[in-house]
Amino acid sequence: MSAATLVELRGVRKSYFSNRVETPVLHGIDLVMKRGEFVAIMGQSGSGKSTLMNVLGCLDTPTAGSYRLADADVGTLSRAALAGLRNRTIGFVFQSFNLLKRMSILDNVALPLIYAGVSRSEARARAQRQLQRVGLGELAKRQPNQLSGGQQQRAAIARALVADPPLILADEPTGNLDTRTSAEIMAVFTELNRDRGQSIILVTHEPDIAAFAHRLVRLKDGLVLFDGAASEGLRELAREDSAVAAVVAQGAAR
Amino acid sequence: MRFTQLLTESLGAMLANPLRTLLTMLGIIIGIASVVLMLAVGDGIKAFINKQLAVLGSNLVLVQADVRKSAGVRLRTGSVQTMTMDDAEAINRLPSVAGAAPMLTVFSQISVGNDNANTQVQGTTPASFRIRNLRLARGSPITDVDVASAARVAVLGKKIAEQLFYKVDPVGQSIRIDNQSFQVTGVLDNEGQSFDAGDIGEVVIVPISTARITLVRTATPRSVQYIVAQSRSAATLNDMVADIKELVRDRHRIRADDEDDFRVVNFGEFAKSGEAIATGLSVALGFIGAVSLVVGGIGIMNIMLVSVTERTREIGIRMAIGARPSDVLWQFLIEAVAICVVSGLIGIALSAGLAAAVSASGKFELVVGVKAILIATLFSGAVGVFFGFYPARRASKLQPVECLRYE
Numbered sequence: 148m149s150a151a152t153l154v155e156l157r158g159v160r161k162s163y164f165s166n167r168v169e170t171p172v173l174h175g176i177d178l179v180m181k182r183g184e185f186v187a188i189m190g191q192s193g194s195g196k197s198t199l200m201n202v203l204g205c206l207d208t209p210t211a212g213s214y215r216l217a218d219a220d221v222g223t224l225s226r227a228a229l230a231g232l233r234n235r236t237i238g239f240v241f242q243s244f245n246l247l248k249r250m251s252i253l254d255n256v257a258l259p260l261i262y263a264g265v266s267r268s269e270a271r272a273r274a275q276r277q278l279q280r281v282g283l284g285e286l287a288k289r290q291p292n293q294l295s296g297g298q299q300q301r302a303a304i305a306r307a308l309v310a311d312p313p314l315i316l317a318d319e320p321t322g323n324l325d326t327r328t329s330a331e332i333m334a335v336f337t338e339l340n341r342d343r344g345q346s347i348i349l350v351t352h353e354p355d356i357a358a359f360a361h362r363l364v365r366l367k368d369g370l371v372l373f374d375g376a377a378s379e380g381l382r383e384l385a386r387e388d389s390a391v392a393a394v395v396a397q398g399a400a401r
Numbered sequence: 402m403r404f405t406q407l408l409t410e411s412l413g414a415m416l417a418n419p420l421r422t423l424l425t426m427l428g429i430i431i432g433i434a435s436v437v438l439m440l441a442v443g444d445g446i447k448a449f450i451n452k453q454l455a456v457l458g459s460n461l462v463l464v465q466a467d468v469r470k471s472a473g474v475r476l477r478t479g480s481v482q483t484m485t486m487d488d489a490e491a492i493n494r495l496p497s498v499a500g501a502a503p504m505l506t507v508f509s510q511i512s513v514g515n516d517n518a519n520t521q522v523q524g525t526t527p528a529s530f531r532i533r534n535l536r537l538a539r540g541s542p543i544t545d546v547d548v549a550s551a552a553r554v555a556v557l558g559k560k561i562a563e564q565l566f567y568k569v570d571p572v573g574q575s576i577r578i579d580n581q582s583f584q585v586t587g588v589l590d591n592e593g594q595s596f597d598a599g600d601i602g603e604v605v606i607v608p609i610s611t612a613r614i615t616l617v618r619t620a621t622p623r624s625v626q627y628i629v630a631q632s633r634s635a636a637t638l639n640d641m642v643a644d645i646k647e648l649v650r651d652r653h654r655i656r657a658d659d660e661d662d663f664r665v666v667n668f669g670e671f672a673k674s675g676e677a678i679a680t681g682l683s684v685a686l687g688f689i690g691a692v693s694l695v696v697g698g699i700g701i702m703n704i705m706l707v708s709v710t711e712r713t714r715e716i717g718i719r720m721a722i723g724a725r726p727s728d729v730l731w732q733f734l735i736e737a738v739a740i741c742v743v744s745g746l747i748g749i750a751l752s753a754g755l756a757a758a759v760s761a762s763g764k765f766e767l768v769v770g771v772k773a774i775l776i777a778t779l780f781s782g783a784v785g786v787f788f789g790f791y792p793a794r795r796a797s798k799l800q801p802v803e804c805l806r807y808e
Contacts, residue, residue: 201802204721206720206721206801206802206805207800207801207802226725226726227725227726227727230720230723230724230725230726230728231723231725233720233721233722233723234722234723235723239721239722241805245714245718245721245805247715247718247719248715249413249414249417250413258719258722259722259723261403261406262719262722262723262724262725262728263723266403267403267405267406306722310723
């Protein structure tokens with residue numbers, strides 16, 4: 148694994164067990180991602196997209212195969228070590244924002260640093276700078292429910308970035324937002340990737356959102372169906388599905 | 402994660418649902434208040450007993466003739482007068498005795514001008530002032546000369562002096578006891594219950610010789626009703642009792658297999674029974690407190706389990722952004738402990754308020770001590786750890802993926 152490699156999945160399988168009945172979800176995924184890449188993962192529901200996302204996010208461990216993230220062998224780590232790895236290496240952005248209700252935006256953004264052992268005052272100062280960067284500097288003292296969906300998602304992005312993790316993992320980040328706000332949020336990701344070389348994995352089922360990424364990974368029935376340039380992947384998708392064709396045409400025009 | 406951060410977050414969680422938190426806290430509040438009051442009542446009763454003993458004089462015993470059969474009929478205690486002035490002198494000479502005083506008592510009519518009262522007159526010797534802790538507010542006590550000359554002098558208790566003389570200084574004034582004239586030489590300062598005469602403030606003390614001539618008819622010219630004796634220290638009290646028994650049996654020529662014709666009343670025993678009552682009360686309150694703490698603790702465990710379930714998603718989010726299982730465990734444990742300690746503090750305040758109210762009534766002194774506060778605080782914290790651990794551990798064992806999926 149070279150220094151430029153951030154994510155390396157080799158033959159990753161994941162099965163769920165209920166009443167001793169094995170339900171395989173991922174059937175052997177190989178995926179290598181370099182630092183600075185912007186990857187979209189697409190797939191229909193049941194394709195294993197969410198499971199792959201959980202494995203990539205170190206929220207769940209593979210049943211078989213190996214996963215290396217930023218030089219750590221994820222499969223061998225304890226729960227506490229996984230927590231530390233998530234804290235240092237991954238910034239999560241969720242569909243439903245997942246900000247903690249009782250805290251101010253500032254304290255929400257500061258929380259990953261608090262878990263990293265940074266002092267309260269320093270954590271707050273860094274959180275404030277991060278909020279300014281996403282345009283929420285004035286709203287730091289507000290509670291999450293006093294903010295619009297778009298503002299909440301910006302706050303969540305600030306929280307994901309505050310500890311300077313090498314990887315941002317965004318799971319349907321625009322799923323709860325209207326088209327215009329979605330475009331604003333995607334602009335933030337695009338800018339992060341372009342200007343700061345931020346590695347981003349974006350899980351989505353919307354082709355127009357996937358179109359913001361450079362590389363597309365399509366999953367089907369727990370296997371990688373396509374892995375390549377986003378434009379090519381979306382064209383292929385368009386051939387299968389006429390509804391996507393319009394989106395691709397629009398993207399080409401842009 | 403730092404402690405102050407954990408504490409701030411727990412207080413936030415407690416305030417998020419104030420009514421529920423308060424109801425959860427009630428059991429612990431009542432439990433801790435009971436425990437604190439238990440300690441205060443125990444200390445209060447002991448202090449009360451010690452105060453009473455100080456009024457009585459400490460390390461005292463009373464030697465009196467015992468019920469004896471006279472021609473097969475049991476008589477009232479004291480109705481036979483086998484104790485004598487000579488017994489008193491002999492007891493006084495025992496090495497283990499600090500002092501002994503013979504006593505003759507009678508209820509008499511006391512009059513001053515048109516005013517009169519019926520109260521107890523005690524005939525005794527000067528020694529009784531010292532061993533019974535009697536202090537004079539004014540004037541002087543009776544003297545050995547008064548006893549030797551059967552002088553018609555009297556020392557008045559504080560209340561009886563006020564009642565008969567109001568604001569006039571009684572010292573040097575004349576009073577009539579059973580229509581015989583006595584001169585007042587002093588007024589006692591003591592208040593409270595005495596062991597042998599009810600309220601010490603209502604007693605009139607005269608020389609024992611004078612009492613015998615003017616007020617009390619005795620079986621023989623040397624008889625006394627009882628003898629008060631004081632040991633040199635609390636530790637030697639029992640030795641003194643044994644010495645007195647041996648001495649009096651010998652003086653009364655009682656054969657080895659015969660019963661005593663006297664008995665020794667030990668006031669230390671009264672103090673012990675008082676302390677036994679205090680201990681009983683403490684145990685009862687302590688039991689209520691313990692039951693309340695266990696019930697309260699179960700309430701806390703229940704609410705913490707509900708809280709963990711309600712906050713499953715929050716736990717998932719925290720784990721996703723880097724909370725280790727131990728961070729989650731500490732968060733919920735500190736929260737349970739914080740609830741208990743805050744309840745404990747409220748319980749202490751409540752019991753301090755009750756103790757102040759009881760003390761203000763003037764009947765009984767209840768003090769919530771530093772020791773009680775420390776014990777209560779530590780105890781409430783321990784309840785929090787004990788009943789909070791299981792829910793906290795359960796929270797820490799949750800899987801992040803499942804938590805994030807939880808709605």
